Amino acid sequence: MATLVLIPVGVVVVSSFLSPTNDIWQHLIETTLLNLLINTCWLTLGVTSGSALLGVSLAWFTAVCEFPGRRIFSWALLLPLAIPAYVTAFVALGIFDFTGPVQTLLRSWFGSNVSWFPDIRSRMGIIIIMILAFYPYIYLLARNAFLTQGKRSLEVSQSLGLNLIQGFFKVTLPMARPWIISGMMLVLMETLADFGAVAVFNYDTLTTAIYKAWFSMFSFSAASQLASLLIVIVFVLIIIEQRFRARMRYSETKQSGQIVRIVLVGWRAWSVTYLSFSVLFFAFLLPIAQLIIWASHAFTRNFNQHYFELLWHSLLLSGFSAILICCVALSIIYGARRHSNSATNIAVRIATIGYALPGTVLAIGIFISFAWLDQWFGRIIMQLFRIEIGSFFQGTLLAMLFAYAIRFLAVGYNSIDSSMQRITSNIDEASMGLGIDGFKMLQYIHFPVLKSGIFTAAVLVFIDVMKEMPITLMTRPFDWDTLAIRIFEMTSEGEWEQAALPAVTLVLAGIFPIMMLMKKTEQ
Amino acid sequence: MSTALLQLVGIYQTFGAQTVISNLSLSLEKGEIGCLLGSSGCGKTTVLRCIAGFETLSAGEILLSDTKISSVGFSVSPEQRNIGMVFQDYALFPHLTVAANIRFGLHRMHFTMRTSRVTELLEIVGLVNVADKYPHELSGGQQQRVALARALAPRPNLLLLDEPFSNLDVSLRERLSLEIRSILKDQGTTTILVTHDQNEAFAIADKIGVMHQGKIQQWDTAYNLYHSPVSRFVADFVGQGVFLTGKMLNRYQVETELGILMVNMLHQDTALNSYIYSEGSEVDVLMRPDDIVHDDISPLRAIVIHKIFRGAEILYTLRLSGGGTVLSLVASHHNHAIGEGIGIRLEANHVIAFSQVAL
Numbered sequence: 001m002a003t004l005v006l007i008p009v010g011v012v013v014v015s016s017f018l019s020p021t022n023d024i025w026q027h028l029i030e031t032t033l034l035n036l037l038i039n040t041c042w043l044t045l046g047v048t049s050g051s052a053l054l055g056v057s058l059a060w061f062t063a064v065c066e067f068p069g070r071r072i073f074s075w076a077l078l079l080p081l082a083i084p085a086y087v088t089a090f091v092a093l094g095i096f097d098f099t100g101p102v103q104t105l106l107r108s109w110f111g112s113n114v115s116w117f118p119d120i121r122s123r124m125g126i127i128i129i130m131i132l133a134f135y136p137y138i139y140l141l142a143r144n145a146f147l148t149q150g151k152r153s154l155e156v157s158q159s160l161g162l163n164l165i166q167g168f169f170k171v172t173l174p175m176a177r178p179w180i181i182s183g184m185m186l187v188l189m190e191t192l193a194d195f196g197a198v199a200v201f202n203y204d205t206l207t208t209a210i211y212k213a214w215f216s217m218f219s220f221s222a223a224s225q226l227a228s229l230l231i232v233i234v235f236v237l238i239i240i241e242q243r244f245r246a247r248m249r250y251s252e253t254k255q256s257g258q259i260v261r262i263v264l265v266g267w268r269a270w271s272v273t274y275l276s277f278s279v280l281f282f283a284f285l286l287p288i289a290q291l292i293i294w295a296s297h298a299f300t301r302n303f304n305q306h307y308f309e310l311l312w313h314s315l316l317l318s319g320f321s322a323i324l325i326c327c328v329a330l331s332i333i334y335g336a337r338r339h340s341n342s343a344t345n346i347a348v349r350i351a352t353i354g355y356a357l358p359g360t361v362l363a364i365g366i367f368i369s370f371a372w373l374d375q376w377f378g379r380i381i382m383q384l385f386r387i388e389i390g391s392f393f394q395g396t397l398l399a400m401l402f403a404y405a406i407r408f409l410a411v412g413y414n415s416i417d418s419s420m421q422r423i424t425s426n427i428d429e430a431s432m433g434l435g436i437d438g439f440k441m442l443q444y445i446h447f448p449v450l451k452s453g454i455f456t457a458a459v460l461v462f463i464d465v466m467k468e469m470p471i472t473l474m475t476r477p478f479d480w481d482t483l484a485i486r487i488f489e490m491t492s493e494g495e496w497e498q499a500a501l502p503a504v505t506l507v508l509a510g511i512f513p514i515m516m517l518m519k520k521t522e523q
Numbered sequence: 524m525s526t527a528l529l530q531l532v533g534i535y536q537t538f539g540a541q542t543v544i545s546n547l548s549l550s551l552e553k554g555e556i557g558c559l560l561g562s563s564g565c566g567k568t569t570v571l572r573c574i575a576g577f578e579t580l581s582a583g584e585i586l587l588s589d590t591k592i593s594s595v596g597f598s599v600s601p602e603q604r605n606i607g608m609v610f611q612d613y614a615l616f617p618h619l620t621v622a623a624n625i626r627f628g629l630h631r632m633h634f635t636m637r638t639s640r641v642t643e644l645l646e647i648v649g650l651v652n653v654a655d656k657y658p659h660e661l662s663g664g665q666q667q668r669v670a671l672a673r674a675l676a677p678r679p680n681l682l683l684l685d686e687p688f689s690n691l692d693v694s695l696r697e698r699l700s701l702e703i704r705s706i707l708k709d710q711g712t713t714t715i716l717v718t719h720d721q722n723e724a725f726a727i728a729d730k731i732g733v734m735h736q737g738k739i740q741q742w743d744t745a746y747n748l749y750h751s752p753v754s755r756f757v758a759d760f761v762g763q764g765v766f767l768t769g770k771m772l773n774r775y776q777v778e779t780e781l782g783i784l785m786v787n788m789l790h791q792d793t794a795l796n797s798y799i800y801s802e803g804s805e806v807d808v809l810m811r812p813d814d815i816v817h818d819d820i821s822p823l824r825a826i827v828i829h830k831i832f833r834g835a836e837i838l839y840t841l842r843l844s845g846g847g848t849v850l851s852l853v854a855s856h857h858n859h860a861i862g863e864g865i866g867i868r869l870e871a872n873h874v875i876a877f878s879q880v881a882l
Contacts, residue, residue, distance in 0.1 A: 152614045155577055158601040159608040160628030161677060170627075174618045 032204070036226075039123070040192070040205045046127035047134060047191045052184050054131060055138025058276060060172075063146035066261040067269040073276040074143075075518045078136050080283035082510035084467045085133035086196025086487065087503045091287040092129050093200060094294070094496035096120040126201045132283035133197070134190055138183035140517075145176035164262070178244050185241040192234065193358035195470040196484075200491050206230050207470065210360040214474065224368065227361040238356050288507065294500035302501045310502060314482040317397070317472070318465040321404040322458040325412040328405060329457060330450075332413065333420050352410035359407065359470035366403040366475055396477060403471045408464050412457040419453025456516060463513050467506055527586075528553040528713050529574070529681055534583030534593075536569055536737075543569045545737045547583075551730070556707060556714045558724040560760075561734035567717045568611075570734075571683045574715065575608050576601035587680060607679035611686040613670040615658040621645075621669050622654040628677040644672040647706055664695050671703060675710065682707070684716035688723055700726045721761055733757050749811070751787065755877050758809050763838075766807035767847045769876065771800045777876055779808055780845035781823070787873035806876040812838060814871040815851035821866035825849070827859050841867065 061067065062074040080088070096102050097120055106117060119125065153175060157167035173180075195207045206226055213223040264272060295302075332351060336344045354362070423446060431441050469484045476485070483502035490499035527550035536544040543566045551557045559567040572578040574585060576598055584594035587606070592599040607628075616624055622641050629637045645651045648668040658666055667687065674682055687703070688696040704727045707714050718724055724731050725745045732739040733748060733756070741753045752758035769779035777786050786800075800806055817839075825841035828848075837858065839851045851867060859865050 152610065152612070153616065155575075155601070156608070156610065156614045156616075157627070158577075159575055159606060160673070161602045161605065161631060162628075163600070163602050171616060175616065177618065 032209070036204055036206055036209050039203060042123055043127060043130070043198070043203070043205060044188055044191045046123075047130045048184050048188045050127060050131040051135040051138050051187045052180065054279065055135040055183065056142045056173075056176075056180055058135070058279065059139050059142035059146055060168075061272050061276065063143045064172075064262055065272065066263045067272045069273050069276065073273075073280065076280055076284075077139055077276065078514055078518060079280070079511075080133060081136045081517075082514045083133065083284065083287055083507050084196065084469075084484075084503075084510070085130055085190075085194055086200055086469060086491070087291070087506065088133045088283070088287050089126070089129050089197035089200040090487070090491040090496060090499060091290050091503075092120060092125070093491075095286070095290055096125075121201055123203065126198060126203045129201075130191060130194065130197055132279070134187045135279075135283075137186045137190070138180060141179040141183035141186075142176055145179035146172065149175055181244050182241060185237060185244070189234065189237060189241075189356050192230065192237075193356075193360075195358070195360055195473075196488065199488065207358055207360045210364065211470065211474070214364065223364050227364050230358055230361050234356050234358065234361075238353065241356075291500050291504050291507065294497040295504045298497040298500060302498060307501060310481055310483050310486050311505065313480060314466050314484070317400065317404070317482060318462040320397075321401055321408065321465045322412075322462040324401055324405055325409055325461045326416070326454055326458050328409060329412040329416050330454070333417055337420070348413075352413050354406040355408070355410035357407065359468060360474065362403055362407055363471045363474035366399055366406075366471075370399045400472065400475050403475055404461075404465050404468070407468070407471060408461050411460045411464055415457040415460060416450060416453045419450050423449055459516065460513050463509055466509055526553070527551060528555075528588055529715070530586040531570075531574070532584050532586070534570075534573060534585065535581040536566075536573060536578060537581045543737055544573070547737065547739055549732055549739060549742055551713060551715065553713055554708075554711045555729045556704065556716070556727055558728035558731045559715065559717045559734050559739075560719070560721055560724045560731050562719055562760075565734045566737040567734050568685055571608070571685055571715065571717050574681070575606055575683055576604050605677065605679050606681045606683060607674035607677065608683040609667075609670045609674045609685065609687055611689060613658075613666050613690075615666055615669055615673070617658055620655050620657055621650060621661070624658070624669055625672045625676050627673060631677070640676060644676055647675075647710075648672045663691050664699055667691065667699065671706070675706075675712065680713070682712050682714040684714060686718055687716060688718070688720070696720075696723065697726065703727065733760055735760075751875060752809070755807075758875070758877070762811060763850060764809050764811045765848055765850055766877075767810055767849065768879070769806050769808045771802055771804050771806060771876075773802050774800070777806060777808060777874070780843050780847050781849075781869050784808065784869070784874045785872065786876050800876065800878060805879050807879055809875045809877070810849050811871075812850040812852040814869065814874070815841070815849050816868050816870045817851060817853040817857055817865060818868040819866050821868045823867050823869075824864045825867050826864050827861050830859070830861060839865075841865070 058073075058077055062070055062077065094100055103117055149172065153171050154164065154167045157171045158164070162170060193207065194205075195211065198205050199208050199211070206229065210223050210226045210230070213226060332348060336348050427445065428441065431437065431445050436444060466482075467484060469488055472482055472484055473488060476482075481489075483505055486502045487499045487506075490496075529549075529551040531547055531549050534544055534547050535542065547570065549557070559570060561567045569578060573580060573593065576593065579598055580593050580595055582595055585592050587604065591597070592604055616627065619627065622645070625641050625644050626637055629640055632640065641654075642651070645654055648671060650665060650668055650672070653661060653665060658669065661669065667690075671684075671687075688700060691699065700723050707727075716724075716727060729744070730742060731745055731748055732742040734740065735756050741748060741757045743751075748757060748761045752761060758764060767779050767781070769777040769784070771777050771786075772783065775786055776783050778784075825843050827839050828842050829840035831838045832855070834855065836852050836855050839853055839859070841849050841851055843849065849867075857865075
């Protein structure tokens with residue numbers, strides 16, 4: 001499986017070296033590459049630091065302080081995770097763009113000259129939108145860190161003569177650093193991999209450039225060279241991330257006693273409430289409300305045969321990928337359990353690395369690999385049966401499922417593996433000692449324990465595949481539309497209302513895993 | 524004005540309807556090591572947290588060097604008390620090295636002084652060679668000493684130790700408790716520790732307070748706790764012993780199965796705790812295992828009903844002819860079988876008696 005993951009990556013890199021530096025690549029370097037890199041750089045820096053600031057402060061307020069509405073905000077602030085970034089992006093454009101309701105209203109109040117209103121379709125605009133979409137990752141991790149830290153470490157710093165504010169900066173924050181940084185890495189990777197939101201904003205980054213090189217210029221080599229560039233960046237990030245993950249394990253502390261919260265009063269309390277509410281409003285409530293309005297306007301036009309076709313395609317893909325990934329994850333987990341050594345551990349790590357690969361890169365890798373496979377297969381068939389079969393694998397559901405499996409294997413693997421951790425080898429031995437082994441052991445012990453983990457894995461993969469955009473866009477069979485594709489097509493033409501119904505469907509589906517997550521954090 | 528460094532004056536602490544500490548007073552001289560001894564849930568840790576300033580008082584006051592630091596509705600914040608604390612789980616900062624952990628509390632000290640103070644402490648606790656390691660790389664005993672060094676670094680007026688040895692294995696406890704006592708005495712650090720282990724308390728502390736249900740039952744030296752307990756609870760809690768029923772012949776003498784014994788009337792200097800019982804009243808007499816001495820030629824015989832081998836000694840449980848039971852600590856080479864009758868002799872000048880409790 002590890003090799004299967006490496007194939008598309010290797011293919012991209014190899015083909016980028018094989019293909020001669022043609023005119024398009026030259027042209028790219030001369031004109032847009034620098035611009036692309038600057039854009040990508042600004043975006044990742046801005047989104048990561050902004051999400052960190054917002055995520056950490058909200059996490060600290062809800063985990064350590066007490067203010068009006070804290071209970072509700074502590075879970076509600078996770079809700080924006082349910083909305084794919086590209087949905088938040090197009091809704092924001094729809095509301096705040098020149099033709100949107102806000103500027104129209106302002107014009108009706110102040111006359112036609114509202115040029116002071118900031119242009120949403122700008123670098124700042126896309127950064128803010130993506131912060132609102134991605135801050136929950138950091139919020140979730142940092143909050144976890146603050147909650148497990150408890151009050152003990154602050155008490156120590158107090159007994160050593162530091163006041164609460166000094167203690168926060170010298171103890172609480174540094175102790176939570178591994179969590180915060182791993183949240184930031186997550187946001188960084190999501191930002192790098194994002195295709196939908198930047199595409200909506202026409203903000204050119206490496207991912208959109210790969211797509212354009214592919215579809216507008218029909219240059220595989222330019223696309224794969226851009227993709228290799230992205231791969232290099234991602235691998236550097238993966239290495240950094242793994243190092244912090246290792247540190248996180250050491251920093252785990254026992255939770256000490258019940259949490260006594262710092263009670264905020266007066267204007268402090270209300271300004272925190274106000275901050276939390278405005279984040280929730282702009283990141284969740286407003287987009288949802290606008291989506292519902294649009295969807296109801298366009299409901300009669302869109303709720304038809306075609307909608308059900310889109311839904312069916314999405315469900316079909318998601319369902320098959322969920323089953324496929326659960327099976328693959330289970331076989332990897334049992335394989336690693338049977339032969340536990342450093343080689344298999346490394347193999348497992350590589351197999352689950354796909355989560356870090358941007359969809360556009362993976363799509364190109366898959367496309368090229370399957371094209372080669374087709375050529376080779378076609379030649380064999382040709383020799384054997386003298387039949388011209390054309391492309392057999394390329395642009396099939398099989399290729400899509402394969403790409404999804406690589407991209408989302410980690411999601412399924414992690415949740416099944418965490419429930420597998422509960423079955424220690426002693427449990428296996430105890431069961432064998434009682435005369436239950438082989439399939440009976442799987443039936444009576446493993447399956448009941450793994451059941452909930454497998455279910456979680458299936459749900460998470462299902463939703464992720466449903467929301468996935470670039471892989472679907474670039475590897476799907478001709479004219480094979482899903483909900484996400486419909487949103488891409490409609491939004492690239494500015495038809496916000498037409499995109500609303502599929503978007504609402506995706507958000508509704510996305511609420512499920514968030515609910516599961518909240519249940520877990522409540523415990 | 525007293526000379527005491529720390530004074531708790533009738534403090535109360537309530538949590539909801541539950542009273543955690545009630546009417547607790549104690550005072551500690553400069554340089555003394557005090558100990559609160561009690562089973563879990565008796566409120567001893569809460570007392571420490573009140574002194575450190577993490578909990579507020581419901582009544583009473585706490586004075587440090589004759590300055591009030593806590594009373595009802597008033598509390599000097601913990602960071603301004605200059606009271607060091609070593610927590611039960613050590614609470615070392617995982618993101619800092621050993622040296623950085625120790626340096627943490629030195630932010631008020633001049634920059635150039637800090638390094639020398641850290642080195643000094645590393646030498647005192649014997650951890651110079653692990654200065655650059657992180658807490659998770661250390662053994663439990665080493666972590667414990669880092670926690671101690673960190674608390675000692677800013678030269679606190681008072682040091683609080685919360686169950687300092689509970690996370691260590693038994694063999695390490697004894698060695699480390701002696702080591703820490705000598706460090707604290709060398710530094711002249713006034714200390715209060717909290718523990719449920721009386722051997723630990725005996726090894727470290729000058730004065731020990733036995734706590735029960737939020738009260739200090741007796742604040743005294745280890746010797747007096749053992750030999751002159753003021754209450755049945757203290758007698759039971761500290762050391763081993765059994766009670767023999769007896770009848771007061773007069774104010775000084777009690778008659779038991781073992782003969783007529785002298786009763787210790789006054790408990791040290793506290794007139795309050797005198798053991799005075801009227802003539803003819805039934806009392807329970809405390810017999811410690813070291814009060815009964817094995818003597819083969821003694822006419823007084825008792826039957827072995829239970830024995831625990833303890834290496835150097837054997838602890839025998841013996842039945843007297845009258846039906847009462849006593850304990851005796853006997854040198855280990857006197858090995859007698861259960862059921863065997865052995866000669867015993869009483870070796871106690873004065874005994875302690877308590878009025879009988881209705882069962």
